[in-house]
Amino acid sequence: MDMRLAVYGLLCEAARTAFPALKDTDLPGPEALEFPPDSKLGDFAFPCFRLARPLRLAPDRIAAAIAAAANQPQLATAQAVGGYVNFFFHRGHFAKAVLEEISEKGAAYGSQGDQGKTVVLDYSSINIAKRFHIGHLSTTVLGHSLKRIYTHLGWRAIGINHLGDWGTQFGKMIAAFKRWGDWQMLEAGGVEALNALYVRFHQEEEKNPALTEEGRAWFRKIEEGDSEALSIFNRFKELTLAYAQTVYEQLGISFDSYDGEAFFNDKMDRVIEELRQKNLLKPDQGAYVVDLEPYKMPPCLILKSDGATLYATRDLAAALWRKDTYGFDQCLYVVAYQQNLHFKQVFKVLELMGYDWAATQMRHVAFGMVSFEGQAMSTREGNVVHLDELLARAVQKAREIMQVKSPNLADEEALSLAARQVGIGAVVFTTLLNNRIKDIDFWWERALNFDGDTGPYTQYAHARCCSLLARAGDIQAQPDYAALENDEAQAVLRLLSRFPEVITSAMADAEPSYITRATLEVAKAFNKYYYEHRILEGEAGAIAARVLLTRATREVLALGLYLIGVDAPRQM
Ligand code: ARG
DSSP: OHHHHHHHHHHHHHHHHHOTTOOGGGSOOGGGOBOOSSGGGOSEEEEOGGGHHHHTSOHHHHHHHHHHHHOBTTTEEEEEETTEEEEEEOHHHHHHHHHHHHHHHGGGTTOOOOOSEEEEEEOOOOBTTSOOBGGGHHHHHHHHHHHHHHHHTTEEEEEEOOOBOOSHHHHHHHHHHHHHOOHHHHHHHHHHHHHHHHHHHHHHHHHOTHHHHHHHHHHHHHHHTOHHHHHHHHHHHHHHHHHHHHHHHHHTOOOSBOOOGGGGGGGSHHHHHHHHHTTOEEEETTEEEEOOGGGTOOOEEEEOTTSOBOHHHHHHHHHHHHHHHHOOSEEEEEOOGGGHHHHHHHHHHHHHTTOTHHHHHEEEEOOOOEEETTBOOBTTTTBOOBHHHHHHHHHHHHHHHHHHHOTTOOSHHHHHHHHHHHHHHHHHHHHTSSOTTSOEEEOHHHHTOTTSSSHHHHHHHHHHHHHHHHHHOOOOSOOOGGGGOSHHHHHHHHHHHHHHHHHHHHHHTTOHHHHHHHHHHHHHHHHHHHHHSOTTSSOHHHHHHHHHHHHHHHHHHHHHHHHTTOOOOSOO
């Protein structure tokens, strides 16, 4: 951003010099500066079209006059092309400005000071008694990355795992547990054993319909707060979470809250009462709904005919509770696009209740489906890829590859650390590579390819920088930036200088993929530079400059990987 502001300041100055009558209010803001599609057209382009009316002059005439006034013999060249002023930094000066800024800011490059704002992020939000499978991979890594991005940009970010811990199925699970289960088997078998109980219940229920009533009765007991029912259910919850925790730990994720659906059991009366008072609750065949016909949506179901509340009722209560508790400025729901309608309905109902913030502050961050090597996931057909297995296999595969490719990782400790970082990094990187709304088909060959658009490729560039820096040691000489005037170095510098804006747009669009791709681009550009230039050879001043470029590249690669939740190995 600083670079943009500097250029903007210079160009405004030039515009005032060329046109003393120009009013400040006629000038566009700094965001008007564009990045030309081709670097031959400059580092920035300033469009003059909006000045044509106040100045009563053709844009190309205006551009020519501003360009003439903007030339800075030591720093930059400005050229008028059509209605644009194309602005070129002098290459050595550009290198110096970019590298000084990155070395000054370090890991805080592109960060912003405390914005005094809070974002609530609802992500991962797994369901109790189910094993964590790749259907929850995207929400987990997207949410985690968004949390890091917001934090980097000066927001207070609250991560909530809105547990799916309420529903009639839990009554059935208790019934099954009472009939066929015991604690020993659950402690030993974990979520898998819970699942098996559930499957067995459904099989036996077909033969013995009395079971259905048994399940219902246990569910009622949970709702009434019966102590036996609750203690069994809470233990189910602990088992599920203990298992999920092993996955979160591997991904470096933690949450600020696990308050999910059940947490709102005693917080829904307020919502229902309020809906009633505001005349929004309509009876509908014994149930109660909010009519959304005028907004071309089906009604939002609030209470079933038996008085039970629903998923939407809980989300309404949760939204109000979060607003009261955290005073958020934004509340993001990282949930698959299948729930588009659900969130549209919930946001609309809040708006109808008079909460204007619902329209501007609540956001459904939707994403596509994940399939695995061409096969869609299906729980019913047992075609399920569990996340712990996926991660374990990724680590194992990364280890096999590195055993061949990285003989320098001879000692077991280094190898197993790198295998974990690379294996898990490959999975996360692939998940966050493309725009979130696109479906993902996960292939091992593609995700773990050290030469593709992958995590390992990007991590390798980082490790390469680390080893170059270790070899360079302490450098005393003054950097000679003329050594960075070549095209390859300039291409790296340009990407580094634009990185802060990538982070802000990633936040604005809730698109971590912008950062994934920009980080990958930095890795590619640096590798190209590395193959065409000898970094540690030649004049001391030139070496010093190239080492600074390497250090800044390492910094930005590490930052980009961090922001998407991927580790940056120093060695691999
Ligand atoms: N547990 C739900 C699921 O797995 C996601 C919950 C998302 N969050 C929410 N507040 N509705 O589909």
